[in-house]
Structure formats: structure tokens, C-alpha cells
Amino acid sequence: MKNESPNIVLMVADDHGLDTGSYGNPVIKTPHLDELAENGVIFTNAFCTTASCAASRSVILTGLYNHANGTYGHTHGCHHFACFDNVVTLPVLLNRAGYRTVRVGKKHYAPESIFPFQSGHPEGKFGRDDVRMSESCRELIQGDEPFFLYWCSHNPHRSGEKLENHPCKPDLFGNPKQPFPGDEEMNYNDNEVFVPPYLPDTPETRAELTQYCQSVSRLDRGIGRLIQVLKEEGKYDNTVVIYISDNGPAFPAAKTTLYEPGMNLPCIVKSSLHKNRGTTCDGLITWADLTPTILDFAGVYDNHESLHGSSFKDIIDQESPQDWRDEVYAAHTFHEITNYYPMRVIRTKKYKFIWNIAHPLTYSSAADLWSAASWQGALRDGLEKFGKRTIQNYLHRPRFELYDLEQDPHEINNLSENSEYSSLVDDFCRKLQAFQRKTNDPWLHKWEYE
Numbered sequence: 487m488k489n490e491s492p493n494i495v496l497m498v499a500d501d502h503g504l505d506t507g508s509y510g511n512p513v514i515k516t517p518h519l520d521e522l523a524e525n526g527v528i529f530t531n532a533f534c535t536t537a538s539c540a541a542s543r544s545v546i547l548t549g550l551y552n553h554a555n556g557t558y559g560h561t562h563g564c565h566h567f568a569c570f571d572n573v574v575t576l577p578v579l580l581n582r583a584g585y586r587t588v589r590v591g592k593k594h595y596a597p598e599s600i601f602p603f604q605s606g607h608p609e610g611k612f613g614r615d616d617v618r619m620s621e622s623c624r625e626l627i628q629g630d631e632p633f634f635l636y637w638c639s640h641n642p643h644r645s646g647e648k649l650e651n652h653p654c655k656p657d658l659f660g661n662p663k664q665p666f667p668g669d670e671e672m673n674y675n676d677n678e679v680f681v682p683p684y685l686p687d688t689p690e691t692r693a694e695l696t697q698y699c700q701s702v703s704r705l706d707r708g709i710g711r712l713i714q715v716l717k718e719e720g721k722y723d724n725t726v727v728i729y730i731s732d733n734g735p736a737f738p739a740a741k742t743t744l745y746e747p748g749m750n751l752p753c754i755v756k757s758s759l760h761k762n763r764g765t766t767c768d769g770l771i772t773w774a775d776l777t778p779t780i781l782d783f784a785g786v787y788d789n790h791e792s793l794h795g796s797s798f799k800d801i802i803d804q805e806s807p808q809d810w811r812d813e814v815y816a817a818h819t820f821h822e823i824t825n826y827y828p829m830r831v832i833r834t835k836k837y838k839f840i841w842n843i844a845h846p847l848t849y850s851s852a853a854d855l856w857s858a859a860s861w862q863g864a865l866r867d868g869l870e871k872f873g874k875r876t877i878q879n880y881l882h883r884p885r886f887e888l889y890d891l892e893q894d895p896h897e898i899n900n901l902s903e904n905s906e907y908s909s910l911v912d913d914f915c916r917k918l919q920a921f922q923r924k925t926n927d928p929w930l931h932k933w934e935y936e
Contacts, residue, residue, distance in 0.1 A: 491584075491632040492758070493725040494783055496776070497712070498546065498636070499705055500539065500592060500643040501741055502731035503682075504752055505698075506706075513680045514699050515672055518710030519754065522729060524764045526756030527802050531770045533833060536818040537733040537741055537748035539643075540594045542773060544569055546732070547576045547595060547636075549777030549793035551817050553927045559820025561596040567820065568596035574792075576777045577603050580634045583786040588626045590619055591638035603636065614640055614701075615666040616708020624715050634780070639708060642701030644736045644854045658859075659697040659736075661704070672703035683896050684739040684747045684873040690863035698735060726783050727756040730773065738861045739873055739880060742821045742852050744831045744840060745897050749816055755802055757783070762803045769807040770814045770835065771798045794925055815921045819929070825850040828929055830918050838897060839914040840887040843932050849881050874898055886911060 506516040508523035534542045536552050544550075544557035548569065552558060556570040569575070577587040581602060589606035605626055612619035616639050627633050645660040657663070665671045679695040681687045709729070716722040731751045734740035740747035753771065774795030781787040782797035801807040816831035827850050828843040855861060864872050872880055874896045886902035888911060893899075901907045915933075922930040 490724070491785060492783055493627070493633050493635070493721055494585075494780055495635045495637060495712070495716070495725055495727045496546075496780065497709060497727070497729045498543070498592075498638045499729075499731040499752075500638070500640055501733060501736040502642055502702060502705065502752065503735040503740060503747055504750065505702055505735070506752060508754075509752055511680055513674070513678055515703050516706040518706045518713065519729065519752075522709070522713070522727065522756055523754050526727070526754055526764075527760065527762055528766045529753035529755070529771055529798075530766050530768050531835065532730070532751055532753035533749045533770075533772045533814055533816060534731075534733050534751055535749075535772050535774055535816045537743055538818065538821040539732050540565075540567065540596075541818070541820070542732040543594050545773045546730075546776050547601065548573055549576070549774055549795045551774060551794050551815075551925050551927070553817050553819060553929065554794065554925050557596070559825070560822055561594055565820075565823045567823075569600060571597065571600060573600055575601050576780060577601055577634070577636075579777075579781060579786065580784060583781075583784050584631065585784060586629065586631050586633040587636070588623070588633055589636045589638075590623060590626070592640050593638075614660045614662065614704065615669065616641060616705055617669045617711045618666065620708050620712035620715060623712060624719060627716070627719060627721055632784075634784075637712060639705050641705035641708075642698050642735070644858075658694065659701040661697055661700045669704070669707060672700055672707075674699045682747065682873075684745070684875070685737060685860060686864055686869060686872055688860065688863050688867075688869075690859035694737070694858065694860050698737075723758055726759075727754075728776070728780075729754040730776070736854060736858075738851065738855045738858065739875060741855065742818070742825065744816050744818055744829050746838070746891075746895070749831075749833075757802065759783075759799075760803045765805060767802060767805060767807065768835070769798060769801045769804065769810045770812070770833070772814045772816070813917070815918075817925075817927065821850075821852050825852055828932075830922065830927075830929070832914050832917055832921075836890060836892050837910070837914075838887070838889045838891055839902075839911070839918075841915070841918055842883045842885055842887065843929055843936075845883055845885045849883060886915075888914070 507520045540561040541552040589603040674696040676692040734748040778797040782799040819828040832839045888902040889897040
């Protein structure tokens, strides 16, 4: 390996949507992510392929859709999904290429044997203290050989506290009652937070959003400290920094769904190999592209035919890439073991097409989303709508959903039954089947048998 091979840092937040200043949230304070964006490029059409933590991370670290790598849903506890033993993961490929692979923070992958990171810290050692976790990376990145650092925050994931025990108290999003040593919490006011269109503007929603914003700001401070460490150790200039989230925010109508709030996520890339700074790229990318892109930065990509994604390194400097793909695909099956609701999706710049494979079933809610004050308050008050979508339409979905995102960005007007769009629906169905064949999707047979 050449000595000039860049270091690579992949930062993965836990349940963070397009909620930074640089992505247009008018209230949230994320100065370090905004500075990273000013020194790099923002992708505006970046998508997870499945809006569930462990399943999404399996795609990030393998370049394979989760229906092909085996992690159909959560890995921990009774859920017990895991990658197949023969899957070749990103740390394996980078170890072979001479990189020192380092992991800190959340794991949420299995089995651990096929993710052979060479060093790091035990999961949970730093909890929600991202500043301390970043400072701990200082000793891990020292040395002359290039490193790959997989930095995974637990913020802003919900803490899992039950509604009846903690109604809208600060620890619902893991916010400490006292600041961590060496850090200072950023507090928000219920009246000032931005309520996105997919949520109802209720007191419960606003209370939860204040907690979510506080947790995002803690994440941001951890990122700031990591960048500071890279600079102080003389590593920053030769380090590719990629920031993403595993899936959308932990609110109903976002996380676990493949509607836009669940899958359209932040992706910020800073690289000394690219000229543009503070710009955007609207090329369509997914988390299946991350392993190929990281391998490309490492100089060992060679168009791995076994990977489902493609490297987007060459389009980072292009605001609107011309010789790039016209569509991306998503595939969600489980969240928790009890949340079976398989969906396959095509997303173009204009259209979103969703095949709800188990559409006769009521849409299943993750435990933390069901107990969310915003959802329980809506049920208690008998709200007809949760945000812009009716609760009935959220819970009971048709076989197909087709949305014109240019005219209907909130995905409310389903065009799939409109005869004017029948040929487009047929075309999308054919493309989905071709995608499923290409990626060895076990759910392909549902077209025939159901």
C-alpha cells in the first residue's frame, strides 16, 4: 500500500434525519456538522435501503442489501438476525488492503466474527458521551499506517424509557439530567422547535422534539471533538470524512418506514481529493454504495461485482451528475422480530414506488414508536391525521403506492390506482422484479404465490 493512502472516517448517527442547519432545519444547532458541510459536499438524495438500525448497518458494512446478507432485522436479544457466515465485510476487505481498522460506539451487527475490527473500545463504554468517545480515539489513530475509523454514536436514538414512567422527561432521548464532564448540554424550548410536516403539531410532539434536538446537538459536539482530535494529531488533511445516519428519526412516519422521513438522510463527505467545498450533489445514492465508495477511496475497489452498490467517489464534485443512475432501490422486511412488514421500493428524482408485500396486515409499530408521547397523544385525542397523512392510511396500506415527489413531496396522493399511471406502475413492477432477481431476494416469489 502506498503511504499516501488516505485515512477514512465513517461516522454513523443513530436515528438522525435531515436535521442540521446545513440541511435546512431553522432551529437546531449543529455548528460542527455545518462546518463539515462547508468544507465538503452535501448529498441531497442520499437514502438508507432499510429504515431499521441493525439491518441498515449490515448494508453499510457489506455493500449488500440486507435481504441478501441475512440481517433481515435487529441482531440483539430475541430478534437474533445476523449476516451469513460467508459474507465478506468492509473491515475484512480493508484489513487485506493494509488498513488499520478501528471501531468505537454502537455495534449492532452480527456475528462479530465476520467484522474483525483490529482495535477499539467495548460497546457501551461511553454511553451517550460522544465527546469522551471521540477523545478516546486519539490513541487509536496514532501511527503511520492508514486507518479506517468506524465511529458510531448512540445519539439521538430514544432511550427506551416507557411513557408511563417518563412522560416527556429529558431522558426519553438519552439526555442526561446533568451534563457529562467536560461537556455542556444544549437545551431547547418547546415553543421554538421546528415541527416537520410528517408530525402533528401537538404539545407532546414539541416536547419530544426538544429532547431529540438536545440529543442531536450532543452528537454534534462529539463530531466536533473528533475533528479536533484529527487536526491535533496531524491526520485531518489526509482523512476522508463521511457522515451519515442509519435511518430516520425515531418518530412514527419516519423510522421503520420507507417514506421520505425514514429513508432520505444526511450524507456529508469531506475529502482532500475533491475541489468543491460547501456545495451539494443531487446524485441518487444509497447506503449500499458506502462499502464500494470507501474501498474506492482506499484504492482497492476494482468494481467488486459481488457488491450491490457502486462507488460514488467520482460524482462528489458534480452538483447534478449526468452519467449516473436514474433510480435507487430500497428493501425493508423486519425491525423487531414482531414487526414484519416487507416493502420494496424504487426511488427516482421524480417518483417513489412502494410495493407493500404484506399489505393486508396492519402496519406494525416498533415498541419505542408506539409508546412515543406524540403517537399516544394522537390516539388519545382521536386525531384524524398524524402530520399530513391520515392515521388510517398510515396503518392500512394498499399493495402499491406511487407518488409524484415533485408535486407531492409528502407522499399523500397515491397515484397507483389512477389509470393514467398504469403503464408506469407496470414498468416499476418489472424493475422491482429484476432488482430482486439480481440481489437474490427471497421475497421475489411473492409476485407469483400471493
